[in-house]
Amino acid sequence: MTAISRAEIEREGTRVDAIVRGRESRRAAASAWVAAAPFSWLAPLTIAAAWGAHSLAERPYSSPGIVWAAAAPWALLLGASAVACGRARIRELRSRSGLVIIDRELHSGDRLLTADELLEAGVRTPFEQAAVEDARAVLERAAQHAPAAEPSAPFPRRALWMPAAASVAAALAACLPAIVSPQIQLEDSKTVAALPAPGSRPAKSNTGAEPQTPPPPEPKPRRPQDLLAAKRPEERRASDPGEARARESAGKSGEGRSADASPSRHPSDSLGVPSSQAQPSTQAPPPKPNAKKPKPRTPKPETESTKRKPMQESGATAGRGVGSGSSKNPGATDWASKDQVTQDEEPPLSEDADIDDEESEQEARGGLQPSLRDRRPAVNRDLQIGFGNQPSPDANGRGGPSEQKKSRGVASLVLGVPIPDHVKGQPNPGRTKITQERVEPHAEEAAPIVATERAVRTAPIGKVARFETEQWLHEVIRSFFLRITDPSPQKP
Amino acid sequence: MSQTQATADAATARAQAERFRAVYSKIQRELGKVMVGQDEVVEGVLSALFAGGHVLLEGVPGLGKTLLVRTLGRAVDLAFSRIQFTPDMMPADIQGTMVLVEGPGGTHRLEFQEGPLVANLVLADEINRATPKTQSALLEAMQEKQITVGRRTIALKEPYCVMATQNPVEQEGTYPLPEAQLDRFLFKLLVGYPKEQEYAAILERTTGTADAEVAKVSNGAEILELRPVVRAVAVPEHAQRFAIRLVMATQPGGEYSTKRVNDLVALGSSPRGAQALLLGAKVRALLAGRFAIAEEDLRAVAPAVLRHRVQVNFRAHSEGVNAEQIVREVLSKAAPAA
Secondary structure (H helix, E strand, O other): OOOOOEEEEEEEEHHHHHHHHHHHHHHHHHHHHHHHHHHHHHHHHHHHOOOOOOOHHHHOHHHHHHHHHHHHHHHHHHHHHHHHHHHHHHOOOOOHHHHHHHHHOOOOOOHHHHHHHHHHHHHHOOOHHHHHHHHHHHHHHOOOOOOOOOOOOOOOOOHHHHHHHHHHEEEEHHHHHHHHHHHHOOOOOOHHOOOOOOOOOOOOOOOOOOOOOOOOOOOOOOOOOHHHHHHHHHHHHHOOOHHHHHHOOOHHOOOOOOHHOOOOHHHHHHOOOOOOOOOOOOOOOOOOOOOOOOOOOOOOOOHHHHHHHHHHHHHOOOOOOOOOOOOOHHHHHHHHHHHHHHHHEEEEEEOOHHHHHHHHHHHOOOOOOOOOOOEEEEEEEOOOOOOOOOOOOOHHHHHOOOOOOHHHHHHHHHOOOOOOOOOOOOOOOOOOOOOOOOOOOOOOOOOOOOOOOOOOOOOOOOOOOOOOOOOOHHHHHHHHHHHHOOOOOOOO | OHHHHHHHHHHHHHHHHHHHHHHHHHHHHHHHHHHHOOOHHHHHHHHHHHOOOOOEEOOOOOHHHHHHHHHHHOOOOOOOOOOOOOOOOOOOOHHHHEEEEEOOOOOOOEEEEOOOOOOOOOEEHHHOOOOHHHHHHHHHHHHOEEEEEOEEEEEOOOOEEEEEOOOOOOOOOOOOOHHHOOOOOOOEEEEOOOOOOOOOHHHHHHHHHOOOOOOOOOOHHHHHHHHHHHHOOOHHHHHHHHHHOOOOOOHOOOOOOHHHHHHEEEOOOOHHHHHHHHHHHHHHHHHOOOOOOHHHHHHHHHHHHHHHOOEEOOOHHOOOOHHHHHHHHHHHOOOOOO
């Protein structure tokens, strides 16, 4: 198989891309034509806007002027198409783009593009060499192949009749001064001059015999403030009889003045605002007061903290007191009552953080220890053993040896070894007091219940609390679970 | 490179490609004796075998998944084993374990007894019924082609191919495969119902007296020889770029991902997806008589390669969008990279 060079492939790609570029430019021109077609009406509109221009009024029937006017819409479209076509032609030719098109149209499996890339990078392996050689047959087919034209968008009819109609309209607009001017000549020149034609100049007769005088300057619409300012000197000069007469003669007819410039009797008229602001209007909504009315203060609902306060102060229900053991527990002794008294004097322990700090402080000291809040010395808990049956002088009945021995585990078993007894936990500062009473059990009598057959409940069960979701969330969840529980197999 | 040498190289490549196509066609023909229809599935399984990958077959029971793999094992004369996964299966059940063996003279010794993973063609039936612990035992076998039991590492013989099946329905009591394991499957092939005209052939073959004889048309050594041929297929720059952009387009927040991907995808494809795209496309290019992959090859294999690598999020589930649809959308919007 003969070798293939990259230049051959590039040449073919460039050829096809040139064809494609030509089509693109034509397509761009057509698109520009269609897009610019509505703008062809600019030509007659422009001519109509220049209705009073002297150049048109003087030469109404000149055929070149009409022809130019008729040609203007077409010229506009041609210009737009030419610009679009030129912009499309600016694009450089890319051989790769052409190769992609050939490969796609010949169903060659990117053989040409692959060969081009492999030749550019340098063929290294046998498979690459085979791939390049594979492109030979495709290249020969491509030489006899013209890229298929892509189906372009249909050319709309309005793109043709719009400029045609615009052309006719432009020609008519060019003739318009000649049609209208004879009627103007018949009218009084002063009346014609006084015709309110905002934005237009007074037309002139076709004869052109009259000396051309510059048109009087248009009275500018005056701002209300200017009118107001102008009125004051007028009022000041109202005492001058000569001026007043002249004004009267000129102002009664209202000639020579624009409607906007007519003096108003009241400043409020010229300002265009209602003279009395307080008058209620039937259409306008009543004015809103600027300041909002102060809302009536409602007593704030009791917050949770305020509600909880008395409960916390009570101590017993605040959760701090922990009842433990029996009535022999130290917590039920005078110590507790003392503590309760001191608690009233001290600031209340309203925050749990205080307790946490205390605990952490105790842990830092090596474990839980009796609270030092009351600054009282800890109870002596040394288990010193007395001599014989004599009690220890230090025994206070709460931990030391006594006649009635209170066993405390190992420490009491090891003789002669003084082991401090640690009481774990926090002493109960609350008012919890446990008393035990001996109560003789007694039998309780109850009426015997006759067994009856109970049927299924039929009465309504009442309102059942249910988690309410918003509608959209409900739909999402429902559709999700419907889909995941859908027994039909999903289509791939 | 001289012109003569280049021509000789090209001729060699042509001969190798021709041989590949011949072997492939022979195996395909043998499979066609048993399998009716399912051309895409057969092609995918064979492509994975030649590309050195594993396949995940998804389909309802009774569509011939097991039959396909067993027939393939017979046609290529490979050691075939089948594991029916259950929730109580342990890794030792599939990898192998030490057993006490009685030797001569009444002596006893511990001997390693290989599990069903030690084979060439492993059919992991209903893989999603196994616990993650057992599923993970497959990871090493699939990726490193070896299994480790205790201190013993056993290299698995090539060609080694795991073909796992899973049922898209009956998800109760299953353990969906983790992403790490899904990523190790080259293709995920969807086994669909046969067409109307295929039913007649299926019924004739399965309910009649004649039994299809599957000949051994190839062997493991030949497949191993042809694997380098697949890898030698050229990858032009534009095709590689297209594969990369395709994979990146599935990654939410990526440079080429669409808004829909950003909204509906939780996890996109990994670089393994791009590798799988190229390998699958290479096999397809060889079968199409080309020596370099093309964009059409990548487009053809992309659904099988990417559908299990894309994980959709809750919003996609709620809107009824699955990964397959996402991949199709990505393909339809992927511009040629030329």
